Amino acid sequence: MMNGLRMLFLMSGWATGYSYKCDIVDYSRTPQALRMAWTCWLYYFSKYIELFDTVFFVLRKKNNQITFLHVYHHSVMLWTWWFGVKFAAGGLGTFHAMLNCIVHVIMYAYYGVSALGPAYQKYLWWKKYMTSVQLVQFIMVVTHIAQFFFMEDCPYQFPVFLYVIWIYSSIFLVLFLNFWYHAYTKGQRLPKPISNGISKGKAH
Template sequence: MSQILRNIFHEYDPIASQLPFLGSPVPILTLTLCYLAFVLIIGPVFMRNRKPFNIKSVILVYNFLQVIVNCWLSYVFVATFYTHRAEVPDFGCLTKFQHSPKLEKLNVYGVYAFYMLKVIDYIETVFFVLRKSFKQVSFLHVYHHIMMSLFLYYLGTYYGSAGQYASVVALNCAVHAFMYTYYFVSALQPNMKLGLWWKKYITILQLSHFVLVLFHHSYPLLFRPKCDFPKGLLWFAVCQALIMLWLFGNFYRRTYMRVGQTGGVVKNGGKSVKNN
């Protein structure tokens, strides 16, 4: 498997590929297959004749830690790039920074931390299953979890740096910090009606995030043709941004805007969907 991937793409990055869960694809592929088997087959069968587990305390701790880690990672990327902005030749074309040890270290270990955060996100779907919240185990939810973790495995193992995706890390973590704050407050006070208005604007924030990602990765394709960042990775980001805008746009329309028989718009307090 490793040789096949090297033939399709290129050699492992000598530094990043030595980190746990990078290098050989066997661990992440095995974990992903186990994840799919549990959330789609084993978990629902196991929970069929059981009451939902009371795991409120575990969820509260999980959501709180997610807020802290996402805030920290977003801050580190923004603060480091701002502090070392003079060492960035072109913010429209972010690549590797061999001339800047600080930025290069952030790019290697920052994208690895982001990758591990997305692997840990698999746990959330397990919570849904154990609580019998099967409606939350949607195609959008499962697809996005798997796409992010497998792609970040490739980015870390073969490119070995965040590069142009540094913007994705900072934006994604900032959005997740707000989202998990909502989840934490909602889990802490399930009957608190004040939290209902958050849902709509969290989804709008998610959609805005994908628009920014789309523009940031389209820019070097249109205006920086000599940018050293791999064109395939740029096109992947553009395509994924369009796919997620479509999926989240459909979710927003179904959840918050339902056209009635009279043509009026009716608000619907459906559940918010994660963006990982």
């Protein structure tokens, strides 16, 4: 699903005309504008599907995986994307969603391999690099949004949405840096043998 959303975001603007600078929301009824709006609704819906992560953790009594980062991720994205899809379904406020889809394709590929069992543990050496990709994602989002604050004239219709994106992406960056420190600097969450088909230390 995430790979399909990634392609839809690209076809709806990010690879077909967006400047990656002051891209405003297109409220017309052109095919491209409607496709972007539909893509944003699908992305918003996908956040509800991701809530099943928490449900499965609870059912399998994996309470150690229900971290503050995990809960913050799910709760914040639902609230902010309700606002985004209702008022600003398009423009530069959707850049982070496109990037997030790309990262989720990589992330779910990792979890797919980890679910195959202990015999595939040797193929999961790139877990540390997956976290690096997530960090790069938030650096790119924070940087992309930050340029709006220095533009002399950008008629983006809902700047409050950009402030919200910048704030929670900055918080995500700090949280992931903290995760990196504890996982790879202090060595508390390095990849371990898989006992139940799912690798420990899941992050978003």
